[in-house]
Amino acid sequence: MPRLYDSVSSADAGAYADEADDHFHDECGVFGIFGHDDAGALTALGLHALQHRGQEAAGIVSYDGAQFFTERHIGLVGDNFTKPSVIARLHGNRAIGHTRYSTTGGAVLRNVQPLFAEFAGGGFAVAHNGNITNARTMQRALRKRGSIFQSTSDTETLIHLVATSDRSSFIERFIDAIRQLEGAYALVGMTDKKLVGARDPLGVRPLVLGDLDGAYVLTSETCALDIIGARFVRDIEPGEVVVITNDGIESLHPFANTPSSRFCVFEYVYFARPDSIVANKNVYDVRKRIGAELAREAPVPADVVVPVPDSGTPAAIGFAEAAGIPFDLGIIRNHYVGRTFIQPTDSIRHMGVKLKHNANRQILEGKRIVLVDDSIVRGTTSLKIVEMVREAGAAEVHMRIASPPTTDSCFYGVDTPEKSKLIAARMNLEELARYIKVDSLAFLTIDGLYRAAGEPARTNENPQFCDACFTGDYPTRLTDRAENNGDPQLSLLAEVG
Structure with a gap:
């Protein structure tokens, strides 16, 4: 049976509160490649391109035909996977990787993916983007049957469902497992013979297929294909399972009566990198159209349109072009700010936003300003940005938000x-x-x-996207939440993928 050789970093990243951070965070990005001699290094490059999807931890598992090898580390991809000694330990011509933003419970090594388990038939590694909304319910049932969980990740639920399935082949057990899951998932998994990819039946989270000189690639976004020079082939379809072996690629559709796709619309607003192609649409173009729609819906007399960098920039460009108002960089972002590096006293915390943003007084002074940002979550950053712009001498400050009000978790x-x-x-x-x-x-x-994303106006009968954070219309059952009497905090106790 193949063995797992595991090397993990023991550095404790710690928990830090970033009051100036007023954006949602996607949980992770996934990457897998099959059939390339530089699989470990290419996976590290792919994760580097997906760093925006999660900055707390990253991991890679590779396979060389006899053994699995894994590297899991707290921190950024570039801080851990650029060392030749690390890449040299990832032997083999196939690998999967994961970059992660942690939530409840913090970033700890036992939750860093890919997760790995030894089954009776061999090893299985899996990386997951999304959240399984019945994970806690399934875990309670599995524990009663003797399962012992090693992490607080909802992803581990899948491993136990595969392990306990009574189906004969691995793919049959894998499909049996995902049929029991609710919620959202884009998965890449690896055995000693296969690379597997899967999306939930609604296709909430993205997953694409690429080709690099005959080696197949599965990843969250096309920007990860670009960085390694791979060719985009297609999106993995909602509810599709792809199985890649030495014999080629097989596509399976195990879900009967698959409902209409409900892809996460916030991928267009904020999550995806602007240079990615998502569901056949260039994200940068969609964000510019969002800004143009905003200018038409909420015009205002002004002298200059200023983005809240960097996420508000494409929408601000679209707003300025549609409104006929000059665009300029009235706020400059410091790209080299990471974790809080000093004690967060009240006085220092108040200045925290200036660690990331600084007003460009020459652009702002005496002007009527339109500030464009992608969203408002808690309102803390927006308040500090507006105060900073006013302190720089702006005559008027008008805020335009490139998404609807965020009203639901x-x-x-x-x-x-x-x-x-x-x-x-x-x-x-x-x-x-x-x-x-x-x-x-x-x-x-x-x-x-919806118009900016190329769809007709939203209808309650057939919405084209998952837009629950704006509408409260959740496209799947929230079993864990319901079993906890609707308490969202209890339902989010699991570490999500």
């Missing part, structure tokens, strides 16, 4: 506050405008967001 693999901490769930538009101290405030409508 996400249960599909995104780190979100509970609903009571979402400022748009507690305040109406006028109250929120007063809170962040702007002269006017407007959000993109849900129909405007």
